Amino acid sequence: MSQVPDIYAVLQGRTFARTLFRDLADQEQAGPGKVRATCPFCTGAQPPHGHHFVYSTDEPRWWCNATGRYGDWLDYIQESWGWPFVEALDFLAKEAGIELEYADPKAKEKHQAARRKADIMETAQEVFREALTAPAGRPVLDYLEERGYSREDVAGMELGAYTDQETLRSALSKAGFNAEEQKESGLFGSEPWRRTPAWLTVPWRDQGGRQLGFAC
Secondary structure, eight states, X not given: OTTHHHHHHXXXXXXXXXXXXXXXXXXXXXXTTEEEEOOSSXXXXXXXXXXXXXXXXXXXXXXXXXXXXXXXXXXXIIIIIOOOHHHHHHHHHHHHTOOOOOSSHHHHHHHHXXXXXXXXXXXXXXXXXXXXXXXXXXXXXXXXXXXXXXXXXXXXXXXXXXXXXXXXXXXXXXXXXXXXXXXXXXOOOSOHHHHSSOEEEEEEEOTTOOEEEEEO
């Protein structure tokens, strides 16, 4: 907890609140340093249709005028995204460029592994997106176009193509992921779909946008 003020200080200087709450609907200025939006916790409230969530752009805090619920950025990530405290803190520290200090070496190892798992999925996502517009991914793109998806739809949905394992292995190795990390990622195997020349990939993310895997 001793690092939280330092993390917040860095992120406040980068107007991080706008980034953290960017997905909230119907945002409008509610006074100096305050933004009102549709509440993610009670969107069905009447009136005014759940539009009573307020966050500060000057401080790391938010509150709901309808229920009295309030908290800081850590509270929001835990309550809205469903992340455990340590993962929420790790996320904010990464955004701030601050290395967390762990009292328990095992906890540090566990959360570094979780971060690496998310990073390897993001790298794979870039490989798949590039493959979709390459010759090997053409069957997947043709399929999407036949179904009526525009290029804008494809980009917005972050769709891609898994064309071959060797291209993916090469990209992951260049990105610094070792053989054990690649094996544990679940991106490789002998299942039939991974032996097929090209498959449509759809990223699977949690509420916080963290990449967890793919549907293919």
